[in-house]
Amino acid sequence: MTSRNSFWASLKENNKRRIWIWIVSGLLWFVYYPVSMAMLMGRKIEHNHMDNLTGEAAKLRLTEEVGEWLEVGNGITGILVACMAIVCAIQGFSYLYSRKKVDMYHSVPVKKSHRFAVIFTNGVLIYFIPYLVNLVLAVLVAGVSGGMNGTILGQAAIAALMHLAFYLGIFALATVAVMMTGNLIITIFATVIFLGYELAIKLLLETLEMRFFSYYSTYSADTAVYSSPIYYFGKAAFTISYMGEKIGSGFGDAFPYVLAGFMLAVIFTCIAYYCYRKRPAEAAGKAMAFDKTKAPIKLLLTIPFALGVALAVNSIVVSGAAFVIFGAGLAVIVGNCVIEVIYEADIKAAFRKKYQILISGGCVAAIASIFIFDLTGYDAWIPSPEKLQDAVFLLPNAYNGQSYMDENLQRVSIEEYALSKPGVTDIEAICELSARKAVEGEDGNSAYIWVDVAYRMKSGKVVWRSFPVSIEEDELLDRITGSEEYKKTIYQAYDDTAYERMAGQEVEEVIYTNGFRVVNLSPEEVQTIRELWKKDMENMSYTDFRDEFKCGVIDIEWKVRWMNNSYYIDNTSFDVYPSNTNLRKYLEEKGIGTENYVDIEQIASITVTNHHMEEEQRLYEERRNEMGDAEAQLSVDREDLSVTKVFTEEEQIKELVNAMYPSRMNTWWKRSGTFSNDYEVEIQYKNGEADSSVYRGSTNARLIADRIPDWLEKETAYQ
Structure with missing residues (x-):
């Protein structure tokens, strides 16, 4: 008391x-x-x-x-x-x-x-x-x-x-x-x-x-x-x-x-x-109140400071290891001297502890060496099959247009959502693909995609890696992307449990677009669309997405209840490919064509611009030897090389439409050279629809290389 x-x-x-x-x-x-x-x-x-x-x-x-x-x-x-x-x-x-x-x-x-x-x-x-x-x-x-x-x-x-x-x-x-x-x-x-x-x-x-x-x-x-x-x-x-x-x-x-x-x-x-x-x-x-803490604190401050300066110098100079080393060394010296002056409140004490400068420099060099020479074997690491439980694969762009929510309807990132799901369990395919990292230009193949993989070990540890894979790795990528685990990870609507949470929310808007036109659908159709899409997706995998040209996309906006009386918009996209036979049949029955992107009867003319990229590159290479890189780039004007022609004949329009692919449609996972880089296409409609203030489509397109009519090159030749 x-x-x-x-x-x-x-x-x-x-x-x-x-x-x-x-x-x-x-x-x-x-x-x-x-x-x-x-x-x-x-x-x-x-x-x-x-x-x-x-x-x-x-x-x-x-x-x-x-x-x-x-x-x-x-x-x-x-x-x-x-x-x-x-x-x-x-x-x-x-x-x-x-x-x-x-x-x-x-x-x-x-x-x-x-x-x-x-x-x-x-x-x-x-x-x-x-x-x-x-x-x-x-x-x-x-x-x-x-x-x-x-x-x-x-x-x-x-x-x-x-x-x-x-x-x-x-x-x-x-x-x-x-x-x-x-x-x-x-x-x-x-x-x-x-x-x-x-x-x-x-x-x-x-x-x-x-x-x-x-x-x-x-x-x-x-x-x-x-x-x-x-x-x-x-x-x-x-x-x-x-x-x-x-x-x-x-x-x-x-x-x-x-x-x-x-x-x-x-x-x-x-x-x-x-x-x-x-x-x-x-x-x-x-x-400082304690003398024993002075040296450790100095090291803990000067080492990251010097490494940060080295990174900053490295990001500024294009090629100059000497500048980076000089910057790091100067940072070590300045950092140690400034801190020592603060410790002793005496400018003369700057170089009093020279051995600490050497220790700091040695630590900076050692840490930098670990990263520069990969002394930990970070890049060489491949999971051991006997230690691997499963793996989560995030292929680029596969989840674009999607947003993810957890069981509390809270929006989460793709990696957070993916890690909450079972991963791909095909251990053989996982390890083999991990060992086949692509190298640009190797075997004449420069086409590859980057894959992010979370390896979940049996010990509970999760190891992330991001590496390139050849676009021709059909068999392994098909095994991985064709699995149920992968589809439930990437496509939230593919998972029945996750979709039930989404289906309980109000549908704000449903549209079908093929890049050229936009069609409104009814919110009451969402359940049917999802069921047909999932049925089609069960048999689809990587090669389908790579080799087929997308017919269109069904975009759904959900109005999700959030906070007290607020909402946020959650997005779900269903890509429609030729292999989506069930979903395409349903859309056709609704009067929405998926066979052709545009109705030829509605087209007044098609304007094609040939930029002659090869000629541009040839002129650049020729002039670079004479006037240097920067001057050569400035001297080549693409507008001078471009040739624009307007085509109005029905047969020409028909052949061009057959080769067109909407600019607004993505080109993910396509082989190099699938689309021509030379041509730019624009459609003019008979009814002037594209000029309307309420028009929601696009009139621009690219051309599929192996479908380009033979006569087009001659018609747009550079003189």
Whole structure:
């Protein structure tokens, strides 16, 4: 009891010395919450009067505004909480910057643990009590104004808890910075570095991997920042913001991040207390409180700095290893010297620790060598069949036009969605394809596609790689893309369970387009279209997509409920190929032709421009030897080489239409030379449809190389 009374007495005494920051905190949250809420409600009520909104519509406008202001995802609130945490941490222990104050405080017969607990606890109360009181006042203001409901009240309560976890994490981390430094400016720098160091290192390593590893996949980037309270708060806020009215389940999903935030705060608090216990009194006023930490911190700062400078120089100079080495070396020297000057507060101390410059340089060279010479064998790695469980394949462009949602109707990235599904289990095909990485120009073949693969090992580890595969790898790519696992991964609508979630949403629009024309379909047809498309897709694989020319695309926009009363648009695309016999038959029965892109009877003329690319290249090569590369490029004008002709005869139009492929239709996975690069085509319709302001199609096309009429080259010959 005596100990408890002593603690509260010390707490009150400490409060008297910190009265000004209590006032600042109280005023800040008073203005931010109840005052701002009253102003917001007054403005929105006035808007309701102006718009003649009453009843539920008027209440909805108010609740939406209150929800946005009080929700945990409000960025302004997060910034204020973080700033408050840093200020309170520095102000509470600021006496450590003065040797006089340190002597005075330490002359009082109070245990260090007791003093630390008092100052630390007060630092939390200075924030949380004014915050909570004013949050309650804001809720009351919103309630009286008619802008409060149970969901928003729950959001406000969860926001208070999460802001507390966030505050404690930042506050404890800033306290660690105070304990390890001896003056205000260095403390602020240290706090910023502590908050962002892990993220900076991860970005640096990712950049090095992208620069030097040929088969690095961007999907392998680790976005988690385990040492920063900002990461856990951001993840929790993002998770809850997507749940809307499902506030309970939303907090359940976010709770692990909130708990991790509290645990991180506990860890930082323990570190801060340990440093406080060990901190020497003579550290006041110095840059660093502990001599033993100077060298490690210098290394941890100069090494990534030098590597970053080397990467920056490398991105600027086209070819100059000497410049890169010079830049890295200079960064090592400058970084070490600047930090040493800060440590000693003496410009003469710049080169005092020369051996540390050598150590930093050696570490930079060693780390750079790992990436430059691939000493880890990153690019040579191929999964062992006996260790591989399955693999997720992401072929480029196969998922373009698609968007993905999880079981909570939350939009997710393609890799996140794909990893939530079973992968391809054809181990033999996976390993063989991984071993057959294509090399441009090898065996006369320069056509290849890049594939991103997530290898899921039996140990639970996931390894990403991105590598080129020859476009002629028919057998292996057919085995992989023809599997049920692959189709359920890439095409969300192919998975019955995933589609059921989509089908429960409102259909905003359904259209069929073949690039030249757009036809509206009924939302009631979506279920039938999906069933027919899936039936056709069961027998399709890579070679079908490569060898066939797409007939058209069915685009569906879903209106997905999100947040309290908001929506977002989710997209699903069904590509229609000649092999989609069931779906094509259905469209034909609806009067939508899929055999031809355009009706020849509707065409008045076709304009063809031949750019004569070979002639352009020949002239460029010829002039480059005489005047240099840049001048040669400028001297060759494509317009001078282009020949444009308009064709109106029915037979010529018929042959051109047979060779046309709509410009708006993609050309994914097609062999090199499938389409001519010389010709540009434009259609002119008899009815002037293309000139209408409501026309939604396109009049431009490219030509399929092996279908180009023999007479076209002569008609558009360059003179």
